[in-house]
Amino acid sequence: MNDALIANVRPWGGEPVDVTVRAGTIAQVEPAGAEAPGKDPTGLFPASAGSGQAPGSTVDGAGRLAFPAFSDVHVHLDSTRVGLPFRPNDVVRKSLWSFIQNDRDHWREAEASVSERASLTLGRAVAHGMTRARSYAQIDADCGLERLEGVLAAREEHRDRAQVEVVAFPQAGLLLEPGVPALIEEGLRSGVDLVGGIDPCALDADPRQHLDTVFDMAERHGARIDIHLHEPGELGLFSARQVIKRVRALDLRGRVTLAHSFFLAGITESQRADVLADMAELDIALTTVAPGDRGVLPMLEIMDAGVRLGLGQDGQRDYWSPYGSTDMLDRTWQLAFTNNLRRDEDIERAFETATLGGARVMDASASFGPARGFDVGDPADFVLVPGELPAQVVMDRPGGRTVVHGGRVVAEDGTLL
Template identity: 55%
Template sequence: MLIRNVRPWGTAAADVRVLDGRIAELLPHDPAAQAPLESSPDPMTSPGEDRIDGRGRLLLPAFSDVHVHLDSTRIGLPFRPHTGGPGVWTMVMNDRANWRDAEVPLPERVAGTLERMIAHGTTRVRSYAQVDADCGLERFEAVIAAKERFAGHADVQVIAFPQAGLLREPGSVEVLDAALSAGADVVGGIDPCQLDRDPARHLDLVFGLAEKHQVEVDIHLHEPGELGVFSTELVMERTRALGMQGKVTMSHAYSLGSVSDATSRRLIDGFAELDIALATVAPAAAGQLSLVDLAESGVRVGLGEDGQRDYWSPYGNCDLLDRTWQLAFTRGFRRDELIEHCLAIATIGGASIMGDGSPRLTGVADRPGLAVGDRADLVLVDGETPTSAVMDRGADRTVLHDGRVVAEGLRLIG
């Protein structure tokens, strides 16, 4: 495939050749070689090679959503009043009381949401699938079905997630184990102190299952201040003891910067040493660890949309470019370099968490993912600059997965 007249990360116009799903060549764009006569062979195109007219659009790595709950989505359904209450357990019970009664079956809701995410430019997805004493594997199986249905359009990893904890309800550990045996890619945990109130036992179960099934770990952490720091230190201890460097992600963790500067520095250094990644959903919360400090320390950070207009929240629209705007806005970023860093987090930052061999961000000015040899998971989007694309969030998008066009103009192809 030849992608003509695009601006990688907003730089000068280029022509990009893709071969076997990877970027094979980047050349300065030659306007004189454009639009050959139908009867004349294109001097820049090999026989049988497809062409995309970039029309001067930006070329970016495709988006990577590394924190989404596909199994609780209400995307495409009528808006409903928010009925959730305060606290994680109250929200879990609200979801439990309503998710089966939605207007269309769960598999259809999950597939429709994933389809819309891909159409907007997300080709890497790490989704939670709730498993508990109430739903068993029903929600997990709906996410697995969507993963298989769109296997040619996106890479999907599934997190078997005990949203209701592991110790409050009999059978929780067994159903989590069953989901991992059925093919989950990651084992989840949640608020070891506040929800299960036995952090050592909770984390021993999670890491024990990770060791048994040889999968990665993702810990939901909503806990505040010192409590969140304590749970994080327990996660770090187990990561080190089990040699799981590079295989653990802390999700949310939005209070870890609220205790003291010294504690924040110690946690960031620990994450860097153990290669523990962070996944954020861009909350408007004070006390978060600095994205700049995390980047300069080499800590992997990814972005996700969390719930998609579900029983937890009315937010979410399947567009990670929109959530990139939210990340920049909630962090108070105005400089182009920092807003573009949010775009790098939403693309290659998440890809590095999913472990597909993508390059890692080395600092706030790093713009990887579009070099020769990089995977051709790409999105073309209208915009004068990467920052303007974040501000305007245009609809003129072309999405490629493994070097093949999978969406055009916010609609799936194939």
């Protein structure tokens, strides 16, 4: 049970308040100073501050802005090279398979194990303000369950700092190599939360068998579904329609996510409106990594359609790409930039996608009131950031952050506690 007083913070840049936390959730929000910490009648909150937080202590927000903690809902912790020497990326981009093969050729050469790399990357993300993540774990004929085991070990190491979901992900296809569905099944018995899929037409070239296999495994194991959909234009729209058909037939509302969904940028406005309406009706979530080369997912249009949308960092300096900083505030800037957002209110919506949006992707039942993460009953997961306005924080991406998970400080100024 984590009880605390988060004193003198400005949620979303508003007026200063004190936030009382009990049992890891918000119990009260009052104007700053309404209850002097040293005079708290319960005796739970003796005046103290800083990183040495104890149960029932006070955290001095020092007038910083407070936001719901970040949610990274599309990250590949199993492939990260964060913290290792920079490795030049020389893959020749010919197809998705060229990237898959480049990773296969080199991932065992990494200077640290999968679990060590995944744990370091996850810890750095937490230190920047992230307390929720959905990570893919590659399962295929090459690596078996080795990469999954590394991600599960990292989740265990940071279990008190972050909530981490794991996807059993057939990165190299579900049907191209023998034994992959059986390996996915084994992963589902090892603590995995979601069944993954990828490009049913473009990679496996058998959308019916691919999707039937994914949905069958999910039903039998009571798991949710997360499908990478890189397919462009009409091809991606076809695959999305096949997913929609199965969600409707099996009544899997709120249990399916489509990742990337680049096709949305390559179809007509009318087609996009129709498919987004179907996704909203069936509560199919979307995640984006704010790409710069595949067409921009129209963030505002997706949100206005009522579709749950979350943000992720994808690979982190791995064998696919040299990009990645582990800081979700960097990726929030990228989301705003690629969508050409200029008004403060629109940039705040990008911030909401990176925080509450991801929380909704992970839990379809999650709902947040007008205080956007600071209503009584909301989880006490915050990041405190110096600054004046949310849009300015996105532009400047300052340090000096305090990260609170379940009412407990888990990182201070970039350092895990």
